[in-house]
Amino acid sequence: MRVPAGLPIVLGLCLSATAGLTTAGFSQAPTVENQPRLAAPARGATLQPTTAAPDAATPVTPPPGQPTTAPASDPGATPAPTPVTQVSGPAAGITQLPNSTATSSTSSSSQAATGAYRGFAAARYALELDGIQAGSLNSVEGGTPTADVVSERPGPDNSVAKHIAGVKYEELSFSTGLDSKPLTDWISATLKSQHVRKNGSVIAADYDGTAVSQIDFFNGILSSVGFPALDGASKDAAYLTVSVAPEYTRPKAASGKTSVSSSKIQKKWMPANFRFEMAGLDGSRVNHIDGITIGQKVVENAVGEQRDYEKAPAALEVPNVKLTLAQAYAGTWASWLDDFVVKGNNSNDKERNGSIVYLDPSLKVELGRLNLFNCGIVRLAPVKAQAGRESIQRVQAELYCERMEFEVKS
Numbered sequence: 001m002r003v004p005a006g007l008p009i010v011l012g013l014c015l016s017a018t019a020g021l022t023t024a025g026f027s028q029a030p031t032v033e034n035q036p037r038l039a040a041p042a043r044g045a046t047l048q049p050t051t052a053a054p055d056a057a058t059p060v061t062p063p064p065g066q067p068t069t070a071p072a073s074d075p076g077a078t079p080a081p082t083p084v085t086q087v088s089g090p091a092a093g094i095t096q097l098p099n100s101t102a103t104s105s106t107s108s109s110s111q112a113a114t115g116a117y118r119g120f121a122a123a124r125y126a127l128e129l130d131g132i133q134a135g136s137l138n139s140v141e142g143g144t145p146t147a148d149v150v151s152e153r154p155g156p157d158n159s160v161a162k163h164i165a166g167v168k169y170e171e172l173s174f175s176t177g178l179d180s181k182p183l184t185d186w187i188s189a190t191l192k193s194q195h196v197r198k199n200g201s202v203i204a205a206d207y208d209g210t211a212v213s214q215i216d217f218f219n220g221i222l223s224s225v226g227f228p229a230l231d232g233a234s235k236d237a238a239y240l241t242v243s244v245a246p247e248y249t250r251p252k253a254a255s256g257k258t259s260v261s262s263s264k265i266q267k268k269w270m271p272a273n274f275r276f277e278m279a280g281l282d283g284s285r286v287n288h289i290d291g292i293t294i295g296q297k298v299v300e301n302a303v304g305e306q307r308d309y310e311k312a313p314a315a316l317e318v319p320n321v322k323l324t325l326a327q328a329y330a331g332t333w334a335s336w337l338d339d340f341v342v343k344g345n346n347s348n349d350k351e352r353n354g355s356i357v358y359l360d361p362s363l364k365v366e367l368g369r370l371n372l373f374n375c376g377i378v379r380l381a382p383v384k385a386q387a388g389r390e391s392i393q394r395v396q397a398e399l400y401c402e403r404m405e406f407e408v409k410s
Contacts (some may be wrong), residue, residue: 003404012187075318124209127180127256128201132257135180140202143215143235152270167308172217174202175239178269178368183242184408189220191294195384196315197221200244202356203258211254218248221313223298227370229291230356234271238265238358245298248308266306268360269367274325278354281336285329287394289321289356292370294404320400321372322384327393337397351376351402366409374402 125137147164154160178184189196203214226241276283297314325333340346355369379398385391 022249033063055116110188123206123212124207125174126203126205127174127176127183128203128378129182129186129198130200132182134182134200135176137202138175138177140172140174140204142170143202143217143246144251145169145243151386168219169246169308171223171243171245172202172215172220172249173241173243175241177237177239178408181408181410183240184368184406186222187225187242188406188408190225190313190402191297191316193316195221203254205258207255211256211258213251215249215251216256217249219243219247220244220310221246221298221311222296224293224295226291226293227356227406228271230271230274232272232287236271238269238271241293245311247311267363269358270361273359273361273363275357275359275363276354278352278372279334280352281354282325282329283354285325286323287326288324292321292404293320318404320378320398321375322396324394324396324400327382327395330380330395330397331382333377333395333397337377340377346376347373368406368408371405371407372399372401373404376409 076409087199126133127137145167146169147167149162150161150165152161158177176183186196186198197219199216199218200220201214201216205211221244222242224241224243228238228240230238259301274289276286276289295317297317298311298313301310301312340350351374354372354375358367358369358371359365377397377399380395383394383396385393
């Protein structure tokens with residue numbers, strides 16, 4: 001059979017086309033040229049997340065907490081952001097901390113509570129004698145009405161009946177300085193046996209001087225006066241301790257302003273600044289004097305038909321004076337002890353007078369003095385010391401005194 005001349009050419013073209021389709025669709029290997037490439041962003045540009053466009057039929061729900069905006073009329077224009085509305089209160093479940101710089105609505109009540117607390121914590125006390133302001137007080141105690149309890153014999157049911165025997169009033173004790181002339185005059189008169197009854201009040205005030213309460217006493221008599229211990233190494237302030245025995249007292253509320261400031265004299269009075277004076281003795285070496293408390297017995301005139309008994313003063317009780325000095329300077333004291341005690345030369349003309357002088361910090365200005373009359377030495381003994389310690393050997397002298405008088409320099 002004779003093949004037409006053009007047929008091999010047509011068959012060759014068909015086979016070539018078929019082979020090309022097969023190679024391109026199924027067996028062509030990937031090369032660098034035919035691989036897909038990702039577009040690299042320019043240097044410094046910010047990558048934006050790509051999201052698929054939502055279907056127009058499906059509504060898009062915004063994330064919680066994000067503001068919602070209406071769609072723009074122009075699809076190509078960028079909508080303006082809507083301002084976020086500020087929430088006035090804290091979120092649910094969250095406790096809001098107070099703002100320290102903001103003014104609280106209860107500031108006035110807080111200030112009032114603070115003032116009341118300060119008034120209680122920073123209390124001050126003032127003394128009033130016969131209607132005259134008599135200076136400030138450092139401490140106050142007693143003066144309240146009280147009663148004794150009487151227990152009767154048990155009855156048939158073994159119960160004990162009780163009742164009070166009668167009203168009585170505690171002594172009013174307080175400590176103060178030298179800034180009260182009415183009080184120091186009262187003390188001076190009492191130590192001279194010029195007994196004076198006084199009415200007065202102890203007023204309690206808050207921190208700014210507003211009176212809060214007071215206790216009034218009537219027909220009071222000084223029952224004791226205490227002078228502070230003196231020591232050359234002390235750094236404390238000095239105070240008098242006074243006790244008043246009233247016939248009756250009346251606690252009550254108070255109001256108004258009161259003066260509770262201390263004078264310059266009190267600020268200068270310290271136990272370290274003093275001088276001991278007595279003729280024939282080396283008193284300049286005395287470095288310590290024990291506290292001295294002069295007492296006065298008070299008796300009651302008990303009358304059955306009167307509820308408040310009248311009180312009357314009795315004799316003064318003057319204590320001994322104990323002072324300490326260096327043993328190296330105790331020669332004159334030892335000579336007096338030998339003559340007065342051992343040899344028996346202790347008649348009235350052998351007794352001596354002296355003074356305890358209270359000085360200001362310069363040791364030149366006299367603030368006051370306690371005068372001692374008809375004194376005699378009764379003891380001179382070494383102070384307890386311990387071996388091996390570097391300390392000054394001291395001795396303690398003890399004197400009796402028949403009378404004492406107190407005066408304050410103006």
